[in-house]
Amino acid sequence: MHTAPPTPPIGADVTHLEIKPSILYFGTPVVLLSTENQDGSFNLAPMSSAWALGQTVVIGLGRDGQTAYNLGSRPDLVINLPAPAQWPEVERLAPLTGRNPVPPTKAKGGRFEPDKFAAAGLTGKPSHVVRPPRVAECPIQLEARAERVRPDVSGGFVIVEAVVHKVHADSRIVVPGTDHVDPAAWSPLIYNFRHYFGLGPERGHSYRTQTPRDSGSPSAEHALMGTAPD
Structure with missing residues (x-):
């Protein structure tokens, strides 16, 4: 069993260092975006810059990627949210691109792959109101x-x-x-400075929650989602 690292101290007297990190992925959810290519096939791409405002999801994409290219003229997409245990499938997608030739901005080792669903070992499932397919294995799918x-x-x-x-x-x-997602049963895959994590134990909840529960009671569903407590 892995030993959890000590909790950092909290208080005004903690020493802060001025740093210049190359990335600012300080714990953001991973999503898989399925979009339609110009030839009617479909692209699947992982990314970790997405956040919601009501029923709107704001997404940040690399300018030269196939997803940005697709959405510029074909606006349908599916925002698929994988569970923590699905990080290997996400990582298999990471070096792949739907652009051919490979854009110069793609990280070293990137390669063109026309069938990303198969390359990642994931299954396309028909959507209801948009053309790109959902990822059948993802617990949450947003058309x-x-x-x-x-x-x-x-x-x-x-x-x-x-x-x-x-x-x-x-x-x-x-x-x-x-119509509520149970926060005790669902854990998103978190991208934390280029490392993959799930959620830890619940610490509390907002006064606005519609799913109050005893935060000291672990849910059996955590095991189902790959986030079972030690």
């Missing part, structure tokens, strides 16, 4: 359309504002009889 696609201030990325039209959730992570 959406990109309503705004624009460059960011640096010019190196693209910001996408996608409106979600249909949500699919694994029945095992839904509170029975409701």
